[in-house]
Amino acid sequence: MAKIMVVDDAAFMRMVLKNILTEGGHEIIAEAINGEDAVHHYLKCTPDLVTMDITMPEMDGIAALKELIKINPLVKVVMCSAMGQQGMVLEAIYSGAKDFVVKPFQKERVLESVMKALA
Amino acid sequence: MLNEFEVITKVGENVLKGYLGLNAQPLRQQEQQESYIGKDIGVIIQLVGQMDGQVICTMNLDTVKSLIGRMMGGLEIGQLDDMCWSALQEFGNWIVSGIAIELSELGIDVNITHPIIQEGFTIIHSRSKFMAVPISTEIGTVEIYISLEKNNQVAV
Numbered sequence: 001m002a003k004i005m006v007v008d009d010a011a012f013m014r015m016v017l018k019n020i021l022t023e024g025g026h027e028i029i030a031e032a033i034n035g036e037d038a039v040h041h042y043l044k045c046t047p048d049l050v051t052m053d054i055t056m057p058e059m060d061g062i063a064a065l066k067e068l069i070k071i072n073p074l075v076k077v078v079m080c081s082a083m084g085q086q087g088m089v090l091e092a093i094y095s096g097a098k099d100f101v102v103k104p105f106q107k108e109r110v111l112e113s114v115m116k117a118l119a
Numbered sequence: 120m121l122n123e124f125e126v127i128t129k130v131g132e133n134v135l136k137g138y139l140g141l142n143a144q145p146l147r148q149q150e151q152q153e154s155y156i157g158k159d160i161g162v163i164i165q166l167v168g169q170m171d172g173q174v175i176c177t178m179n180l181d182t183v184k185s186l187i188g189r190m191m192g193g194l195e196i197g198q199l200d201d202m203c204w205s206a207l208q209e210f211g212n213w214i215v216s217g218i219a220i221e222l223s224e225l226g227i228d229v230n231i232t233h234p235i236i237q238e239g240f241t242i243i244h245s246r247s248k249f250m251a252v253p254i255s256t257e258i259g260t261v262e263i264y265i266s267l268e269k270n271n272q273v274a275v
Contacts, residue, residue, distance in 0.1 A: 010209050010212070011201065011205040012202055012205035055230075081216075083216050083220075083230075083231070084216070085219060085223035
């Protein structure tokens, strides 16, 4: 079981991810609605893993990922975004994300990705 | 060569059939028009980049409720609340992001804006024509309107 922070500006997607991850035996210890909020919460609660949307207001998910890596180079971030163009996926992986899950996603794909990132 | 009808039907089927398990059947594309007349509810998202334009997914209220119910794992939806609006915005996001992915495979780089919900009777006029692609499902018809034009400010 991992302590996870869910970052997404859409309340619906936070709810979906929370349901999937808690059913998978994980604990959601924080939620953030944009990149800035994610960095703020990460410093307070240091989760084992972060799920990160990309397109968000204020600070997007790629910028937030880079900030989190500055804070902790070993941070485990799984990107969860509908913007799954090859260039976007590669940018996220080169920036340090452990995996990239394209929305809309199936429960099994999310849990598999989280387990892979935690391994 | 961009074929908007093929892109929309592929993406629409991926989301409606592949993810939501609906029996989605694209209908014949409607004649292009310079204005869009909204059904009960629509999600409007802009595409910006090497091509600019709008995509609007529009449905009647009963279809919206059934669609959101499916997205929420089979819930019966009565009144539309903030979570329902968020789900509907996300539905639009999936469709338009899917279109952006298809465009990227044709070498056209676009980004998308945050979704806006249109509620009630609306007419939107555009300088470029909208193509309308209705997709029939057992919960009602989802109409996807797209208006795209090359952005001459950005190299393709």
